[in-house]
Amino acid sequence: MTQAELRLCSLLLQEHFGDIVEKVGNSLLRTGPRPLRLLVGDTGLLPDQVKKALCVLIQHNLVRYEVQPRGSVEYEARSERILRILRYPRYIYTAKTLYGDPGELLVEELLLHGHLPMSCAVARVADRLTETMEDGKTMDYTEVSSTFVRLADTHFIQRCPIVSEIPQSTNAPPPPAPALAIDEKDMYVVPRLSLVGKGKRRHSCNEEEEGEHKAKRQKQEGGRSETPPDDGIYWQVNLERFHQHFRDQALVSAVASRMDQTSSEVVRTMLRMSEVTTASGASHTQPLSSNEIFRSLPAGYNIGKQVLDQYLALLADDPLEFVGKSGDSGGGTYTVKVTWGPGASWALPIPFPHPSLILLLLHRFGSRCARIFRLLLRKKHLEQKQVEDFAMIPAKEAKDMLYRMLSENLVSLQEIPKTPDHAPSRTFYLYTVNVMAAARMLLHRCYKSVANLMERRQHEMQENKRLLDKSQRVEAILASMQATGAEVAQLHEVEEMITGPERQQLETLKRNVNKIDASENQVDETIFVLESFIESTMKRP
Numbered sequence: 001m002t003q004a005e006l007r008l009c010s011l012l013l014q015e016h017f018g019d020i021v022e023k024v025g026n027s028l029l030r031t032g033p034r035p036l037r038l039l040v041g042d043t044g045l046l047p048d049q050v051k052k053a054l055c056v057l058i059q060h061n062l063v064r065y066e067v068q069p070r071g072s073v074e075y076e077a078r079s080e081r082i083l084r085i086l087r088y089p090r091y092i093y094t095a096k097t098l099y100g101d102p103g104e105l106l107v108e109e110l111l112l113h114g115h116l117p118m119s120c121a122v123a124r125v126a127d128r129l130t131e132t133m134e135d136g137k138t139m140d141y142t143e144v145s146s147t148f149v150r151l152a153d154t155h156f157i158q159r160c161p162i163v164s165e166i167p168q169s170t171n172a173p174p175p176p177a178p179a180l181a182i183d184e185k186d187m188y189v190v191p192r193l194s195l196v197g198k199g200k201r202r203h204s205c206n207e208e209e210e211g212e213h214k215a216k217r218q219k220q221e222g223g224r225s226e227t228p229p230d231d232g233i234y235w236q237v238n239l240e241r242f243h244q245h246f247r248d249q250a251l252v253s254a255v256a257s258r259m260d261q262t263s264s265e266v267v268r269t270m271l272r273m274s275e276v277t278t279a280s281g282a283s284h285t286q287p288l289s290s291n292e293i294f295r296s297l298p299a300g301y302n303i304g305k306q307v308l309d310q311y312l313a314l315l316a317d318d319p320l321e322f323v324g325k326s327g328d329s330g331g332g333t334y335t336v337k338v339t340w341g342p343g344a345s346w347a348l349p350i351p352f353p354h355p356s357l358i359l360l361l362l363h364r365f366g367s368r369c370a371r372i373f374r375l376l377l378r379k380k381h382l383e384q385k386q387v388e389d390f391a392m393i394p395a396k397e398a399k400d401m402l403y404r405m406l407s408e409n410l411v412s413l414q415e416i417p418k419t420p421d422h423a424p425s426r427t428f429y430l431y432t433v434n435v436m437a438a439a440r441m442l443l444h445r446c447y448k449s450v451a452n453l454m455e456r457r458q459h460e461m462q463e464n465k466r467l468l469d470k471s472q473r474v475e476a477i478l479a480s481m482q483a484t485g486a487e488v489a490q491l492h493e494v495e496e497m498i499t500g501p502e503r504q505q506l507e508t509l510k511r512n513v514n515k516i517d518a519s520e521n522q523v524d525e526t527i528f529v530l531e532s533f534i535e536s537t538m539k540r541p
Helices: 003-017 019-031 036-043 047-059 079-113 118-132 141-153 205-220 239-258 261-273 290-296 305-317 354-364 367-379 384-391 395-407 435-463 465-483 488-495 500-539
Strands: 063-067 073-077 157-159 234-237 323-326 333-336 412-417 427-432
Touching: 003 019, 003 047, 003 079, 003 435, 019 036, 019 047, 019 073, 019 079, 036 047, 036 073, 047 063, 079 118, 079 141, 079 157, 079 234, 079 239, 079 500, 118 141, 141 157, 239 261, 239 500, 261 290, 261 305, 261 333, 290 305, 305 323, 305 333, 354 367, 354 435, 367 384, 367 395, 384 395, 384 427, 435 465, 435 500, 465 488, 465 500
Parallel strands: none
Antiparallel strands: 063 073, 157 234, 323 333, 412 427
16 A cells, blocks of 8 residues: 555544544555454553544445454455545435436445445435425425335335344353355345335434433433344445446447447447446446347437448447447347447557556656657557657657656566667667556546645635634524524624625635635546556456
Protein backbone atom coordinates (compact mmCIF):
# COMPACT_ATOMS: atom_id res chain seq x y z
CA MET A 1 0.00 0.00 0.00
CA THR A 2 1.46 3.36 -1.05
CA GLN A 3 1.73 6.42 1.18
CA ALA A 4 -0.80 8.25 -1.00
CA GLU A 5 -3.39 5.49 -0.49
CA LEU A 6 -2.71 5.40 3.26
CA ARG A 7 -3.12 9.16 3.54
CA LEU A 8 -6.35 9.15 1.54
CA CYS A 9 -7.81 6.25 3.57
CA SER A 10 -7.01 8.06 6.83
CA LEU A 11 -8.68 11.26 5.60
CA LEU A 12 -11.80 9.36 4.48
CA LEU A 13 -12.11 7.53 7.82
CA GLN A 14 -11.63 10.74 9.79
CA GLU A 15 -14.17 12.69 7.74
CA HIS A 16 -16.90 10.03 7.90
CA PHE A 17 -16.34 8.31 11.26
CA GLY A 18 -14.25 10.56 13.51
CA ASP A 19 -10.80 10.50 15.12
CA ILE A 20 -11.10 7.28 17.16
CA VAL A 21 -12.21 5.13 14.21
CA GLU A 22 -9.56 6.79 12.05
CA LYS A 23 -6.84 5.93 14.56
CA VAL A 24 -7.88 2.26 14.70
CA GLY A 25 -8.26 2.00 10.92
CA ASN A 26 -4.93 3.74 10.31
CA SER A 27 -3.17 1.30 12.66
CA LEU A 28 -4.60 -1.68 10.76
CA LEU A 29 -3.67 -0.17 7.41
CA ARG A 30 -0.07 0.44 8.48
CA THR A 31 0.63 -2.83 10.30
CA GLY A 32 -1.63 -5.36 8.58
CA PRO A 33 -3.75 -8.01 10.35
CA ARG A 34 -3.56 -7.71 14.15
CA PRO A 35 -5.37 -9.13 17.20
CA LEU A 36 -7.27 -6.87 19.58
CA ARG A 37 -4.52 -6.87 22.22
CA LEU A 38 -1.84 -5.49 19.88
CA LEU A 39 -4.32 -3.04 18.40
CA VAL A 40 -5.06 -1.58 21.82
CA GLY A 41 -1.34 -1.22 22.54
CA ASP A 42 -0.57 0.41 19.20
CA THR A 43 -3.38 2.98 19.28
CA GLY A 44 -3.14 3.88 22.98
CA LEU A 45 -6.94 3.84 23.26
CA LEU A 46 -9.09 2.10 25.84
CA PRO A 47 -10.12 -1.47 24.94
CA ASP A 48 -13.77 -0.46 24.95
CA GLN A 49 -13.05 2.35 22.47
CA VAL A 50 -11.16 -0.01 20.15
CA LYS A 51 -13.98 -2.57 20.28
CA LYS A 52 -16.59 0.04 19.40
CA ALA A 53 -14.42 1.36 16.55
CA LEU A 54 -14.00 -2.18 15.18
CA CYS A 55 -17.77 -2.69 15.39
CA VAL A 56 -18.30 0.44 13.27
CA LEU A 57 -15.69 -0.64 10.72
CA ILE A 58 -17.09 -4.19 10.49
CA GLN A 59 -20.63 -2.81 10.19
CA HIS A 60 -19.56 -0.87 7.08
CA ASN A 61 -17.48 -3.76 5.63
CA LEU A 62 -14.27 -1.76 6.04
CA VAL A 63 -12.62 -4.40 8.27
CA ARG A 64 -12.78 -8.20 8.13
CA TYR A 65 -11.82 -10.68 10.81
CA GLU A 66 -10.42 -14.19 10.66
CA VAL A 67 -10.02 -16.88 13.31
CA GLN A 68 -6.45 -18.13 13.46
CA PRO A 69 -5.55 -21.81 13.98
CA ARG A 70 -4.55 -21.11 17.60
CA GLY A 71 -7.92 -19.58 18.38
CA SER A 72 -7.11 -15.87 18.27
CA VAL A 73 -9.02 -13.43 16.08
CA GLU A 74 -7.14 -11.07 13.78
CA TYR A 75 -8.63 -7.94 12.20
CA GLU A 76 -7.60 -6.66 8.78
CA ALA A 77 -8.49 -3.34 7.13
CA ARG A 78 -9.88 -3.45 3.58
CA SER A 79 -8.12 -0.53 1.92
CA GLU A 80 -9.85 -1.02 -1.43
CA ARG A 81 -13.24 -0.84 0.31
CA ILE A 82 -12.28 2.29 2.28
CA LEU A 83 -11.34 4.04 -0.97
CA ARG A 84 -14.83 3.28 -2.29
CA ILE A 85 -16.23 5.82 0.20
CA LEU A 86 -15.03 8.43 -2.27
CA ARG A 87 -17.52 7.04 -4.81
CA TYR A 88 -20.60 7.12 -2.55
CA PRO A 89 -22.10 10.25 -4.19
CA ARG A 90 -21.86 8.60 -7.60
CA TYR A 91 -23.63 5.45 -6.34
CA ILE A 92 -26.44 7.55 -4.88
CA TYR A 93 -26.82 9.67 -8.00
CA THR A 94 -26.95 6.54 -10.19
CA ALA A 95 -29.70 5.05 -8.02
CA LYS A 96 -31.65 8.30 -8.34
CA THR A 97 -31.26 8.26 -12.13
CA LEU A 98 -32.45 4.65 -12.43
CA TYR A 99 -35.09 4.40 -9.67
CA GLY A 100 -36.03 7.94 -8.66
CA ASP A 101 -36.12 9.42 -5.17
CA PRO A 102 -37.01 6.17 -3.33
CA GLY A 103 -34.03 4.38 -4.94
CA GLU A 104 -31.71 7.27 -4.11
CA LEU A 105 -32.69 7.33 -0.43
CA LEU A 106 -32.63 3.54 -0.08
CA VAL A 107 -29.05 3.36 -1.35
CA GLU A 108 -28.12 6.38 0.79
CA GLU A 109 -29.54 4.79 3.96
CA LEU A 110 -27.75 1.49 3.29
CA LEU A 111 -24.45 3.28 2.68
CA LEU A 112 -24.97 5.46 5.74
CA HIS A 113 -25.64 2.54 8.09
CA GLY A 114 -23.55 -0.19 6.47
CA HIS A 115 -26.44 -2.65 6.38
CA LEU A 116 -30.11 -2.57 7.41
CA PRO A 117 -33.16 -4.87 7.40
CA MET A 118 -35.62 -4.23 4.62
CA SER A 119 -38.41 -3.16 6.98
CA CYS A 120 -36.17 -0.62 8.70
CA ALA A 121 -34.83 0.82 5.44
CA VAL A 122 -38.32 1.15 3.95
CA ALA A 123 -39.65 2.91 7.07
CA ARG A 124 -36.73 5.36 7.17
CA VAL A 125 -37.05 6.24 3.48
CA ALA A 126 -40.84 6.63 3.70
CA ASP A 127 -40.43 9.02 6.65
CA ARG A 128 -37.80 11.08 4.79
CA LEU A 129 -39.93 11.32 1.65
CA THR A 130 -42.98 12.30 3.70
CA GLU A 131 -40.97 15.17 5.22
CA THR A 132 -40.46 16.67 1.74
CA MET A 133 -44.13 16.39 0.71
CA GLU A 134 -46.84 18.95 1.15
CA ASP A 135 -48.96 18.92 4.29
CA GLY A 136 -51.55 16.17 4.23
CA LYS A 137 -49.58 13.95 1.84
CA THR A 138 -47.58 10.90 2.89
CA MET A 139 -45.42 8.25 1.23
CA ASP A 140 -46.85 4.74 1.29
CA TYR A 141 -44.61 1.84 2.35
CA THR A 142 -45.67 -0.25 -0.65
CA GLU A 143 -44.16 2.21 -3.14
CA VAL A 144 -40.80 2.19 -1.35
CA SER A 145 -40.97 -1.62 -0.99
CA SER A 146 -41.48 -2.05 -4.75
CA THR A 147 -38.37 0.07 -5.41
CA PHE A 148 -36.45 -2.04 -2.89
CA VAL A 149 -37.50 -5.22 -4.73
CA ARG A 150 -36.41 -3.71 -8.08
CA LEU A 151 -33.00 -2.85 -6.64
CA ALA A 152 -32.61 -6.44 -5.41
CA ASP A 153 -33.84 -7.94 -8.69
CA THR A 154 -31.19 -5.98 -10.63
CA HIS A 155 -28.55 -6.90 -7.99
CA PHE A 156 -27.78 -3.33 -6.91
CA ILE A 157 -28.38 -4.45 -3.32
CA GLN A 158 -27.75 -7.86 -1.81
CA ARG A 159 -28.18 -9.79 1.41
CA CYS A 160 -25.42 -9.78 3.99
CA PRO A 161 -23.86 -13.11 5.04
CA ILE A 162 -25.43 -14.60 8.14
CA VAL A 163 -24.05 -16.72 10.96
CA SER A 164 -23.82 -20.29 9.69
CA GLU A 165 -25.36 -22.89 11.97
CA ILE A 166 -22.71 -25.44 12.93
CA PRO A 167 -23.85 -28.33 15.15
CA GLN A 168 -21.75 -28.45 18.28
CA SER A 169 -21.59 -30.74 21.24
CA THR A 170 -22.83 -29.40 24.55
CA ASN A 171 -19.36 -29.50 26.12
CA ALA A 172 -17.51 -27.77 23.27
CA PRO A 173 -16.73 -24.08 23.85
CA PRO A 174 -18.27 -21.54 21.46
CA PRO A 175 -16.08 -20.34 18.57
CA PRO A 176 -14.07 -17.15 19.24
CA ALA A 177 -15.82 -15.43 16.31
CA PRO A 178 -18.92 -16.34 14.29
CA ALA A 179 -18.48 -17.67 10.76
CA LEU A 180 -20.59 -15.78 8.20
CA ALA A 181 -21.81 -17.37 4.97
CA ILE A 182 -24.63 -17.17 2.45
CA ASP A 183 -25.67 -19.18 -0.60
CA GLU A 184 -25.29 -17.34 -3.87
CA LYS A 185 -28.85 -18.23 -4.86
CA ASP A 186 -30.19 -16.51 -1.73
CA MET A 187 -28.22 -13.26 -2.08
CA TYR A 188 -30.96 -11.44 -3.99
CA VAL A 189 -34.11 -13.15 -2.66
CA VAL A 190 -36.38 -10.57 -1.04
CA PRO A 191 -38.47 -11.90 1.88
CA ARG A 192 -42.22 -11.71 1.45
CA LEU A 193 -43.24 -8.95 3.81
CA SER A 194 -46.58 -7.21 4.10
CA LEU A 195 -45.27 -3.77 4.98
CA VAL A 196 -48.37 -1.68 5.56
CA GLY A 197 -48.09 1.91 6.65
CA LYS A 198 -47.24 5.44 5.67
CA GLY A 199 -44.32 7.74 6.33
CA LYS A 200 -44.45 9.90 9.45
CA ARG A 201 -43.38 13.48 9.92
CA ARG A 202 -41.09 14.61 12.68
CA HIS A 203 -42.89 15.74 15.81
CA SER A 204 -42.22 18.81 17.85
CA CYS A 205 -39.72 18.73 20.71
CA ASN A 206 -42.43 18.27 23.37
CA GLU A 207 -44.00 15.34 21.50
CA GLU A 208 -40.56 13.73 21.05
CA GLU A 209 -39.87 14.01 24.77
CA GLU A 210 -43.27 12.46 25.56
CA GLY A 211 -42.48 9.61 23.16
CA GLU A 212 -39.12 8.99 24.84
CA HIS A 213 -40.73 8.93 28.30
CA LYS A 214 -43.36 6.49 27.03
CA ALA A 215 -40.69 4.20 25.60
CA LYS A 216 -38.77 4.29 28.88
CA ARG A 217 -41.90 3.39 30.85
CA GLN A 218 -42.57 0.45 28.54
CA LYS A 219 -39.01 -0.74 29.02
CA GLN A 220 -39.23 -0.45 32.80
CA GLU A 221 -42.53 -2.32 32.84
CA GLY A 222 -40.94 -5.15 30.89
CA GLY A 223 -42.74 -4.41 27.65
CA ARG A 224 -40.90 -5.41 24.49
CA SER A 225 -41.18 -3.84 21.06
CA GLU A 226 -42.59 -6.06 18.34
CA THR A 227 -39.92 -8.04 16.48
CA PRO A 228 -39.80 -7.07 12.79
CA PRO A 229 -40.81 -9.86 10.38
CA ASP A 230 -37.41 -9.82 8.64
CA ASP A 231 -35.33 -9.83 11.81
CA GLY A 232 -31.82 -11.14 11.09
CA ILE A 233 -31.99 -10.52 7.32
CA TYR A 234 -29.75 -7.55 6.54
CA TRP A 235 -29.09 -5.87 3.21
CA GLN A 236 -26.09 -3.99 1.84
CA VAL A 237 -25.17 -2.15 -1.35
CA ASN A 238 -23.53 -4.27 -4.05
CA LEU A 239 -20.71 -1.96 -5.14
CA GLU A 240 -19.48 -4.32 -7.85
CA ARG A 241 -22.87 -4.11 -9.57
CA PHE A 242 -22.62 -0.32 -9.64
CA HIS A 243 -19.13 -0.61 -11.12
CA GLN A 244 -20.50 -2.93 -13.79
CA HIS A 245 -23.14 -0.31 -14.60
CA PHE A 246 -20.49 2.44 -14.88
CA ARG A 247 -18.45 0.23 -17.19
CA ASP A 248 -21.48 -0.55 -19.36
CA GLN A 249 -22.33 3.15 -19.68
CA ALA A 250 -18.73 3.88 -20.71
CA LEU A 251 -18.84 1.16 -23.39
CA VAL A 252 -22.12 2.51 -24.77
CA SER A 253 -20.61 6.02 -24.96
CA ALA A 254 -17.52 4.61 -26.69
CA VAL A 255 -19.66 2.88 -29.33
CA ALA A 256 -21.75 6.02 -29.88
CA SER A 257 -18.66 8.19 -30.39
CA ARG A 258 -17.05 5.71 -32.80
CA MET A 259 -20.11 4.62 -34.81
CA ASP A 260 -23.61 6.06 -34.27
CA GLN A 261 -26.49 6.22 -31.82
CA THR A 262 -28.29 3.15 -33.18
CA SER A 263 -25.18 1.00 -32.74
CA SER A 264 -24.84 2.19 -29.16
CA GLU A 265 -28.50 1.34 -28.51
CA VAL A 266 -27.92 -2.20 -29.83
CA VAL A 267 -24.96 -2.59 -27.45
CA ARG A 268 -26.99 -1.08 -24.58
CA THR A 269 -29.76 -3.63 -25.22
CA MET A 270 -27.26 -6.51 -25.17
CA LEU A 271 -25.71 -5.25 -21.93
CA ARG A 272 -29.13 -4.79 -20.32
CA MET A 273 -30.21 -8.32 -21.25
CA SER A 274 -27.13 -9.89 -19.63
CA GLU A 275 -26.50 -7.43 -16.77
CA VAL A 276 -27.70 -9.87 -14.10
CA THR A 277 -26.37 -13.08 -15.61
CA THR A 278 -22.83 -11.84 -16.41
CA ALA A 279 -20.30 -12.26 -13.60
CA SER A 280 -18.43 -9.12 -12.48
CA GLY A 281 -15.04 -10.47 -13.57
CA ALA A 282 -16.14 -11.97 -16.88
CA SER A 283 -14.44 -10.81 -20.07
CA HIS A 284 -17.61 -11.19 -22.20
CA THR A 285 -21.34 -11.02 -21.62
CA GLN A 286 -23.59 -14.04 -22.01
CA PRO A 287 -24.13 -15.16 -25.66
CA LEU A 288 -27.30 -13.78 -27.25
CA SER A 289 -28.92 -14.59 -30.59
CA SER A 290 -29.98 -11.86 -33.00
CA ASN A 291 -33.64 -12.85 -32.52
CA GLU A 292 -33.37 -12.33 -28.75
CA ILE A 293 -31.72 -8.93 -29.27
CA PHE A 294 -34.37 -7.92 -31.80
CA ARG A 295 -37.22 -8.75 -29.42
CA SER A 296 -35.59 -6.76 -26.59
CA LEU A 297 -34.92 -3.53 -28.52
CA PRO A 298 -36.71 -0.44 -27.14
CA ALA A 299 -40.07 0.35 -28.69
CA GLY A 300 -38.83 3.66 -30.08
CA TYR A 301 -36.27 2.01 -32.37
CA ASN A 302 -38.26 0.84 -35.38
CA ILE A 303 -35.50 -1.03 -37.20
CA GLY A 304 -36.06 -4.29 -38.99
CA LYS A 305 -34.41 -7.61 -38.33
CA GLN A 306 -32.26 -7.29 -41.46
CA VAL A 307 -30.99 -3.85 -40.42
CA LEU A 308 -30.18 -5.19 -36.93
CA ASP A 309 -28.14 -8.02 -38.46
CA GLN A 310 -26.19 -5.46 -40.48
CA TYR A 311 -25.43 -3.43 -37.35
CA LEU A 312 -24.31 -6.55 -35.49
CA ALA A 313 -22.05 -7.49 -38.40
CA LEU A 314 -20.51 -4.00 -38.42
CA LEU A 315 -19.88 -4.15 -34.65
CA ALA A 316 -18.34 -7.63 -34.94
CA ASP A 317 -16.05 -6.57 -37.83
CA ASP A 318 -14.84 -3.37 -36.12
CA PRO A 319 -11.11 -3.48 -35.22
CA LEU A 320 -11.89 -2.59 -31.60
CA GLU A 321 -14.06 -5.72 -31.31
CA PHE A 322 -16.85 -4.23 -29.23
CA VAL A 323 -19.01 -7.22 -30.17
CA GLY A 324 -17.84 -10.78 -30.76
CA LYS A 325 -19.60 -13.41 -32.84
CA SER A 326 -19.46 -17.16 -32.39
CA GLY A 327 -21.01 -19.79 -34.64
CA ASP A 328 -23.14 -19.38 -37.75
CA SER A 329 -26.06 -21.72 -37.08
CA GLY A 330 -29.28 -19.77 -36.62
CA GLY A 331 -27.48 -16.52 -37.38
CA GLY A 332 -24.85 -17.07 -34.67
CA THR A 333 -24.62 -15.69 -31.14
CA TYR A 334 -23.17 -12.35 -30.09
CA THR A 335 -21.36 -11.18 -26.97
CA VAL A 336 -20.09 -7.78 -25.79
CA LYS A 337 -16.44 -7.53 -24.84
CA VAL A 338 -16.24 -5.83 -21.43
CA THR A 339 -12.52 -6.00 -20.58
CA TRP A 340 -9.68 -4.41 -22.48
CA GLY A 341 -5.98 -5.08 -22.42
CA PRO A 342 -2.89 -3.16 -23.55
CA GLY A 343 -3.37 -4.39 -27.10
CA ALA A 344 -6.50 -2.29 -27.62
CA SER A 345 -6.39 0.83 -29.71
CA TRP A 346 -5.21 3.99 -27.99
CA ALA A 347 -8.25 5.81 -29.37
CA LEU A 348 -10.71 3.89 -27.18
CA PRO A 349 -12.01 6.52 -24.73
CA ILE A 350 -13.05 4.33 -21.79
CA PRO A 351 -12.28 2.03 -19.97
CA PHE A 352 -8.75 2.39 -21.33
CA PRO A 353 -6.46 4.96 -19.64
CA HIS A 354 -4.69 6.40 -22.71
CA PRO A 355 -6.77 9.62 -22.90
CA SER A 356 -6.02 10.37 -19.24
CA LEU A 357 -2.30 9.83 -19.84
CA ILE A 358 -2.35 12.04 -22.92
CA LEU A 359 -4.18 14.81 -21.02
CA LEU A 360 -1.52 14.60 -18.31
CA LEU A 361 1.20 14.99 -20.94
CA LEU A 362 -0.61 17.93 -22.55
CA HIS A 363 -0.85 19.80 -19.24
CA ARG A 364 2.64 18.99 -17.94
CA PHE A 365 4.86 18.72 -21.02
CA GLY A 366 2.93 20.23 -23.93
CA SER A 367 1.44 19.01 -27.19
CA ARG A 368 4.73 17.75 -28.68
CA CYS A 369 5.26 15.28 -25.84
CA ALA A 370 1.69 14.09 -26.30
CA ARG A 371 2.43 13.59 -30.00
CA ILE A 372 5.48 11.44 -29.20
CA PHE A 373 3.46 9.44 -26.67
CA ARG A 374 0.71 8.71 -29.23
CA LEU A 375 3.36 7.73 -31.74
CA LEU A 376 4.95 5.23 -29.34
CA LEU A 377 1.54 3.76 -28.51
CA ARG A 378 0.91 3.10 -32.20
CA LYS A 379 4.37 1.95 -33.28
CA LYS A 380 5.18 0.06 -30.01
CA HIS A 381 9.01 0.34 -30.29
CA LEU A 382 11.01 3.16 -31.87
CA GLU A 383 14.59 4.41 -31.81
CA GLN A 384 15.27 8.06 -31.03
CA LYS A 385 16.01 8.85 -34.69
CA GLN A 386 12.75 7.23 -35.75
CA VAL A 387 10.83 9.28 -33.16
CA GLU A 388 12.37 12.47 -34.56
CA ASP A 389 11.43 11.54 -38.13
CA PHE A 390 7.90 10.27 -37.51
CA ALA A 391 6.94 13.06 -35.06
CA MET A 392 8.68 15.74 -37.21
CA ILE A 393 10.37 17.27 -34.16
CA PRO A 394 13.98 18.57 -34.07
CA ALA A 395 16.53 16.12 -32.64
CA LYS A 396 17.41 18.25 -29.60
CA GLU A 397 13.77 18.78 -28.59
CA ALA A 398 12.85 15.12 -29.18
CA LYS A 399 15.77 13.94 -27.05
CA ASP A 400 14.84 16.32 -24.22
CA MET A 401 11.17 15.30 -24.29
CA LEU A 402 11.96 11.58 -24.33
CA TYR A 403 14.27 11.92 -21.33
CA ARG A 404 11.68 13.96 -19.42
CA MET A 405 9.02 11.30 -20.02
CA LEU A 406 11.57 8.61 -19.14
CA SER A 407 12.27 10.28 -15.79
CA GLU A 408 8.51 10.33 -15.06
CA ASN A 409 8.14 6.60 -15.93
CA LEU A 410 5.77 7.44 -18.78
CA VAL A 411 8.05 5.71 -21.30
CA SER A 412 10.71 3.05 -20.85
CA LEU A 413 13.96 2.25 -22.67
CA GLN A 414 14.64 -1.27 -23.92
CA GLU A 415 18.14 -2.41 -24.89
CA ILE A 416 18.57 -4.97 -27.69
CA PRO A 417 22.29 -5.88 -28.08
CA LYS A 418 23.68 -7.14 -31.39
CA THR A 419 26.58 -8.91 -29.60
CA PRO A 420 26.91 -10.60 -26.21
CA ASP A 421 29.22 -7.88 -24.82
CA HIS A 422 26.40 -5.26 -24.80
CA ALA A 423 28.65 -2.63 -26.34
CA PRO A 424 26.72 0.68 -26.72
CA SER A 425 27.85 1.07 -30.33
CA ARG A 426 26.37 -2.34 -31.17
CA THR A 427 23.10 -2.02 -29.24
CA PHE A 428 19.68 -0.87 -30.31
CA TYR A 429 17.96 1.49 -27.81
CA LEU A 430 14.21 1.37 -28.32
CA TYR A 431 11.66 3.61 -26.58
CA THR A 432 8.32 2.06 -25.68
CA VAL A 433 5.32 2.75 -23.46
CA ASN A 434 4.74 0.53 -20.46
CA VAL A 435 1.02 1.26 -20.17
CA MET A 436 0.62 -0.64 -16.89
CA ALA A 437 3.43 1.30 -15.17
CA ALA A 438 2.12 4.60 -16.55
CA ALA A 439 -1.41 3.78 -15.36
CA ARG A 440 -0.12 2.96 -11.86
CA MET A 441 1.81 6.23 -11.78
CA LEU A 442 -1.25 8.20 -12.83
CA LEU A 443 -3.40 6.37 -10.26
CA HIS A 444 -0.89 7.31 -7.55
CA ARG A 445 -1.13 10.96 -8.63
CA CYS A 446 -4.93 10.78 -8.53
CA TYR A 447 -4.86 9.52 -4.94
CA LYS A 448 -2.57 12.40 -3.99
CA SER A 449 -4.84 14.89 -5.76
CA VAL A 450 -7.97 13.71 -3.94
CA ALA A 451 -6.17 13.83 -0.57
CA ASN A 452 -5.01 17.38 -1.32
CA LEU A 453 -8.55 18.40 -2.26
CA MET A 454 -9.97 16.95 0.95
CA GLU A 455 -7.38 18.73 3.07
CA ARG A 456 -8.10 21.96 1.23
CA ARG A 457 -11.83 21.62 1.94
CA GLN A 458 -11.14 20.94 5.62
CA HIS A 459 -8.91 24.03 5.73
CA GLU A 460 -11.61 26.21 4.14
CA MET A 461 -14.22 24.96 6.60
CA GLN A 462 -11.92 25.45 9.59
CA GLU A 463 -11.00 29.00 8.53
CA ASN A 464 -14.68 29.94 8.42
CA LYS A 465 -15.88 27.82 11.36
CA ARG A 466 -17.10 30.76 13.43
CA LEU A 467 -19.12 32.17 10.54
CA LEU A 468 -20.61 28.76 9.71
CA ASP A 469 -21.68 28.24 13.33
CA LYS A 470 -23.33 31.65 13.34
CA SER A 471 -25.15 30.90 10.08
CA GLN A 472 -26.44 27.59 11.45
CA ARG A 473 -27.72 29.27 14.62
CA VAL A 474 -29.56 31.91 12.60
CA GLU A 475 -31.12 29.26 10.35
CA ALA A 476 -32.28 27.28 13.39
CA ILE A 477 -33.87 30.39 14.91
CA LEU A 478 -35.63 31.20 11.63
CA ALA A 479 -36.96 27.65 11.32
CA SER A 480 -38.37 27.67 14.85
CA MET A 481 -39.95 31.12 14.35
CA GLN A 482 -41.54 30.05 11.05
CA ALA A 483 -42.97 26.97 12.77
CA THR A 484 -44.58 29.17 15.44
CA GLY A 485 -46.00 31.60 12.83
CA ALA A 486 -43.79 34.63 13.41
CA GLU A 487 -44.35 37.86 11.48
CA VAL A 488 -42.35 38.80 8.40
CA ALA A 489 -40.76 41.78 10.15
CA GLN A 490 -39.46 39.56 12.95
CA LEU A 491 -37.99 37.09 10.46
CA HIS A 492 -36.32 39.91 8.55
CA GLU A 493 -34.81 41.23 11.78
CA VAL A 494 -33.27 37.82 12.55
CA GLU A 495 -31.92 37.52 9.00
CA GLU A 496 -30.10 40.85 9.44
CA MET A 497 -27.99 39.26 12.21
CA ILE A 498 -25.70 38.15 9.33
CA THR A 499 -24.18 41.25 7.77
CA GLY A 500 -23.65 41.85 4.07
CA PRO A 501 -19.89 41.11 4.07
CA GLU A 502 -20.52 37.94 6.08
CA ARG A 503 -23.18 36.82 3.61
CA GLN A 504 -20.76 37.45 0.74
CA GLN A 505 -18.08 35.46 2.56
CA LEU A 506 -20.50 32.56 2.98
CA GLU A 507 -21.33 32.61 -0.74
CA THR A 508 -17.63 32.53 -1.61
CA LEU A 509 -17.06 29.62 0.77
CA LYS A 510 -20.01 27.70 -0.69
CA ARG A 511 -18.74 28.28 -4.23
CA ASN A 512 -15.22 27.10 -3.33
CA VAL A 513 -16.47 23.98 -1.54
CA ASN A 514 -18.72 23.11 -4.50
CA LYS A 515 -15.73 23.41 -6.85
CA ILE A 516 -13.67 21.13 -4.60
CA ASP A 517 -16.48 18.55 -4.43
CA ALA A 518 -16.88 18.60 -8.23
CA SER A 519 -13.11 18.18 -8.64
CA GLU A 520 -13.14 15.16 -6.32
CA ASN A 521 -15.87 13.52 -8.40
CA GLN A 522 -13.99 14.18 -11.63
CA VAL A 523 -10.76 12.71 -10.25
CA ASP A 524 -12.70 9.69 -8.98
CA GLU A 525 -13.97 9.03 -12.51
CA THR A 526 -10.35 8.84 -13.67
CA ILE A 527 -9.53 6.59 -10.72
CA PHE A 528 -12.33 4.23 -11.76
CA VAL A 529 -11.00 4.01 -15.33
CA LEU A 530 -7.44 3.32 -14.15
CA GLU A 531 -8.48 0.76 -11.54
CA SER A 532 -10.72 -1.03 -14.05
CA PHE A 533 -7.89 -1.21 -16.58
CA ILE A 534 -5.32 -2.46 -14.05
CA GLU A 535 -7.74 -5.05 -12.64
CA SER A 536 -8.77 -6.40 -16.05
CA THR A 537 -5.15 -6.52 -17.25
CA MET A 538 -4.00 -8.44 -14.19
CA LYS A 539 -6.85 -10.95 -14.54
CA ARG A 540 -5.98 -11.70 -18.15
CA PRO A 541 -4.01 -14.96 -18.62
